[in-house]
Amino acid sequence: MSSDILLDIKGLKIQGFSDERWHEIVKGVDVTLKRGQVMGLIGESGAGKSTLGLAAMGFTQPGCKITEGQILFDGVDLAQLSEAQKRRYWGNRITYVAQSAAASFNPAHRLIEQTTASTLRFGKKSQAEALEDAKSLYAELNLPNPDTIGDRFPHQVSGGQLQRVMTAMAMSPRPDLIIFDEPTTALDVTTQVEVLTAMRKIVEHFNTAAIYITHDLAVVAQMADFIKVLRYGEEVEEAETRKMLSAPEKEYTKSLWSVRALVKEPEPAQEPILEIKNIDAAYGKVKVLHNVDISVPRGSTVAVVGESGSGKSTTARVITGLLPPASGQIEFGGQILPSKLQDRSKDQKRQIQMIYQMADTAMNPRQTVREIIGRPLEFYLGLRGQAAEKRILELLEMIELDGRFMDRLPGELSGGQKQRICIARALAAEPDFIICDEVTSALDQIVQEGILRLLMRLQKELNLTYLFITHDISTVRAIADQVVVMNLGRVVEQGAKNDVFSPPHPEYTELLLASVPEMDPDWLTNLNAGRA
Amino acid sequence: MTQTSQSYSAKDEATSFLAKRTAWDRAKILLKKSPNTARFGMIVIAAYVIVAVFAPWIAPYGQAEVFPVPYAPWGGDHMFGTDQIGRDILSRMIYGARNTVGIAFATTILAFLIGASLGLAAAINRSWLDQFISRSVDVLMAIPSLIFALVLLSIFGSSVINLIIIIAVLDSTRVFRLTRAVAVNVVVMDYVEAAKLRGEGLGWIMRREILPNIMPPLVAEFGLRFCFVFLTIAALSFLGVGIQPPTADWGSMVRENASLIQFAQYDLKAGLTPLLPAAAIALLTVAVNFVVDWFLHHTSGIKD
Numbered sequence: 001m002s003s004d005i006l007l008d009i010k011g012l013k014i015q016g017f018s019d020e021r022w023h024e025i026v027k028g029v030d031v032t033l034k035r036g037q038v039m040g041l042i043g044e045s046g047a048g049k050s051t052l053g054l055a056a057m058g059f060t061q062p063g064c065k066i067t068e069g070q071i072l073f074d075g076v077d078l079a080q081l082s083e084a085q086k087r088r089y090w091g092n093r094i095t096y097v098a099q100s101a102a103a104s105f106n107p108a109h110r111l112i113e114q115t116t117a118s119t120l121r122f123g124k125k126s127q128a129e130a131l132e133d134a135k136s137l138y139a140e141l142n143l144p145n146p147d148t149i150g151d152r153f154p155h156q157v158s159g160g161q162l163q164r165v166m167t168a169m170a171m172s173p174r175p176d177l178i179i180f181d182e183p184t185t186a187l188d189v190t191t192q193v194e195v196l197t198a199m200r201k202i203v204e205h206f207n208t209a210a211i212y213i214t215h216d217l218a219v220v221a222q223m224a225d226f227i228k229v230l231r232y233g234e235e236v237e238e239a240e241t242r243k244m245l246s247a248p249e250k251e252y253t254k255s256l257w258s259v260r261a262l263v264k265e266p267e268p269a270q271e272p273i274l275e276i277k278n279i280d281a282a283y284g285k286v287k288v289l290h291n292v293d294i295s296v297p298r299g300s301t302v303a304v305v306g307e308s309g310s311g312k313s314t315t316a317r318v319i320t321g322l323l324p325p326a327s328g329q330i331e332f333g334g335q336i337l338p339s340k341l342q343d344r345s346k347d348q349k350r351q352i353q354m355i356y357q358m359a360d361t362a363m364n365p366r367q368t369v370r371e372i373i374g375r376p377l378e379f380y381l382g383l384r385g386q387a388a389e390k391r392i393l394e395l396l397e398m399i400e401l402d403g404r405f406m407d408r409l410p411g412e413l414s415g416g417q418k419q420r421i422c423i424a425r426a427l428a429a430e431p432d433f434i435i436c437d438e439v440t441s442a443l444d445q446i447v448q449e450g451i452l453r454l455l456m457r458l459q460k461e462l463n464l465t466y467l468f469i470t471h472d473i474s475t476v477r478a479i480a481d482q483v484v485v486m487n488l489g490r491v492v493e494q495g496a497k498n499d500v501f502s503p504p505h506p507e508y509t510e511l512l513l514a515s516v517p518e519m520d521p522d523w524l525t526n527l528n529a530g531r532a
Numbered sequence: 533m534t535q536t537s538q539s540y541s542a543k544d545e546a547t548s549f550l551a552k553r554t555a556w557d558r559a560k561i562l563l564k565k566s567p568n569t570a571r572f573g574m575i576v577i578a579a580y581v582i583v584a585v586f587a588p589w590i591a592p593y594g595q596a597e598v599f600p601v602p603y604a605p606w607g608g609d610h611m612f613g614t615d616q617i618g619r620d621i622l623s624r625m626i627y628g629a630r631n632t633v634g635i636a637f638a639t640t641i642l643a644f645l646i647g648a649s650l651g652l653a654a655a656i657n658r659s660w661l662d663q664f665i666s667r668s669v670d671v672l673m674a675i676p677s678l679i680f681a682l683v684l685l686s687i688f689g690s691s692v693i694n695l696i697i698i699i700a701v702l703d704s705t706r707v708f709r710l711t712r713a714v715a716v717n718v719v720v721m722d723y724v725e726a727a728k729l730r731g732e733g734l735g736w737i738m739r740r741e742i743l744p745n746i747m748p749p750l751v752a753e754f755g756l757r758f759c760f761v762f763l764t765i766a767a768l769s770f771l772g773v774g775i776q777p778p779t780a781d782w783g784s785m786v787r788e789n790a791s792l793i794q795f796a797q798y799d800l801k802a803g804l805t806p807l808l809p810a811a812a813i814a815l816l817t818v819a820v821n822f823v824v825d826w827f828l829h830h831t832s833g834i835k836d
Contacts, residue, residue: 322725354729362722379730
């Protein structure tokens with residue numbers, strides 16, 4: 001039965017224009033998707049997965065072009081159609097759910113208008129029917145107050161709710177195919193579970209075919225019937241989900257799978273290097289930290305976990321002195337640290353360094369690697385000229401790069417390399433204590449593993465202490481000695497990693513731990529069965 | 533990149549790495565791709581600069597040299613004739629380039645020094661300092677600047693120094709607004725926070741962290757601001773409070789010879805005389821705008 005096949009992409013090649021020449025982004029990929037099937041598409045950034053996902057709609061981003069191959073959607077080659085003809089498919093038979101819901105909604109229109117817009121444009125339903133249908137979709141996606149939530153504006157609902165509204169919008173015209181482009185990457189784990197559950201339910205209910213693009217293996221395992229792994233624009237392998245998880249064939253796929261296997265044996269606790277006691281902090285009148293106590297032993301890694309809004313980053317700002325606390329005190333190396341940054345001595349500033357989540361914005365785009373790493377050397381240690389040059393080279397080697405990177409600008413580095421340069425900049429100050437604020441959450445898994453290994457090696461060699469802020473539990477498993485769980489500005493639980501991760505848990509820790517996706521296709525089903 | 537080994541190495545991660553070019557090479561490539569309007573603008577500006585710098589060598593007579601025949605016709609010893617007291621128009625035009633353009637340039641530089649540094653300080657500080665400067669600027673901007681300049685010039689007297697300072701201060705309000713607006717977007721970047729955490733002073737953060745990242749809009753604004761300053765000076769001179777005689781200046785030249793325009797019906801050339809300095813002003817304004825347009829287009833990354 002050939003009509004069973006909804007989407008059939010054959011030998012697709014796509015080129016993109018950059019640096020004044022054409023590069024092949026997708027190098028001859030085949031996709032066959034039957035009605036009602038969900039395909040997972042995984043790979044690192046730059047693997048061409050989003051380009052391929054968009055191409056399944058017959059769409060290419062500006063600056064890209066399809067050079068070869070066919071995109072047969074229900075027997076029609078989308079690659080041959082004109083823009084106007086393709087528009088008859090988009091928002092009608094093929095719909096798209098984007099990564100950032102907040103950036104994809106028009107802030108000036110109510111949610112329900114946007115949900116029903118394309119359905120009404122194609123005249124599939126009357127306005128009253130479409131609105132009724134949108135409300136029933138909201139209900140099916142477990143949105144609160146499904147009858148009235150559509151009257152709100154995008155900024156009046158949370159990120160997870162917005163992502164579900166976008167799914168409702170995609171489902172409203174009852175498409176044959178939905179493309180999900182990393183829809184949960186920007187969400188907290190506990191929210192991610194709700195969104196995944198809702199998406200899976202609705203896709204199953206309407207028997208819609210879907211392409212699910214992500215770099216998170218555990219997520220794709222919950223959603224997809226089969227998985228395709230991409231790298232450098234080429235297919236690495238494709239298999240049914242269970243088979244892919246249990247017995248991947250290719251070396252590259254195995255390496256993707258192995259990232260989650262990184263585990264650190266906890267070190268015996270030494271005397272504390274940093275202790276913050278009874279810290280209260282506020283932004284203006286809004287109190288964000290309530291009586292926070294954290295103790296960090298020298299030479300260890302303390303992970304601070306919690307969802308967005310839990311106060312983890314604020315804690316970091318208090319420690320660095322950017323946000324003086326309303327009350328409480330900070331002891332560093334046995335001495336009380338002035339709470340304001342400008343009251344701290346140069347040496348106190350040198351001892352505490354920070355590495356940021358977004359390496360892109362943490363480095364001045366107009367400074368070369370030499371200037372970025374060289375500045376703390378000159379500023380704190382007075383190194384200049386030959387001596388500084390030699391030290392920069394040493395630091396670059398320490399972070400597994402080399403002298404070739406000296407004169408590059410941040411824009412000429414990959415995400416992982418940028419983060420390494422940020423690490424080198426922190427190390428250049430020869431600190432005792434480094435705050436890592438979500439340093440790996442913007443990176444691909446394989447790059448994450450590299451960075452985590454590097455941080456662990458540096459800790460051993462230089463006896464560094466890390467305060468590691470993250471929302472990713474598998475990262476915590478990988479590198480932490482101690483764990484601090486935060487929620488709503490309070491410390492919920494604190495202790496050695498193995499104690500915190502083994503039952504009994506406080507209620508919030510339980511919820512957080514249970515929400516971390518596992519590499520088991522039945523995990524989401526079992527979790528929801530348990531919660532029901 | 534196809535033979536990359538399966539094991540992970542940070543060095544081998546794919547990046548877009550641009551060939552290192554010297555500033556000279558980049559400028560050459562840039563010029564090659566520039567549109568004709570921009571080339572025209574650059575040639576005109578270069579010509580003005582040359583004329584201004586070498587005025588004493590190019591001009592046939594001195595700017596204040598008086599000849600016996602006032603309102604001499606075109607041709608003969610005086611290519612564009614003489615003015616109401618018998619000074620050579622061509623020479624005064626050439627010296628005028630030096631005076632008008634030079635003073636406008638100095639004024640624009642001063643306006644940028646004041647406006648940009650206050651704008652950066654306000655953007656970084658964001659507290660009472662920002663409020664104080666911003667509100668003061670609002671007050672200054674509320675008064676029409678030409679009238680305000682007229683008032684101030686009649687209070688302090690119209691010397692060149694006063695002229696430069698007064699116009700620079702009035703125009704720095706616009707520069708302040710722009711600098712502050714673009715700088716606040718850069719100030720919130722993590723690298724500025726990193727510099728603060730490192731303990732860097734205000735000067736370093738302004739010069740090294742923020743300024744390089746807001747240069748393109750500032751350079752474009754410099755071009756436009758130069759035109760406005762130049763027009764303001766010409767307007768003030770036309771009104772008689774700008775550059776004072778006998779210093780040659782295009783604005784006052786228009787005024788002094790304005791009455792000649794009535795004689796256009798008898799002698800077309802004589803009628804054109806007051807339009808010559810006006811055309812010089814217009815041509816430079818157009819040229820600068822062509823270059824600024826192209827520069828903005830280039831740096832804003834808009835692709836055709």
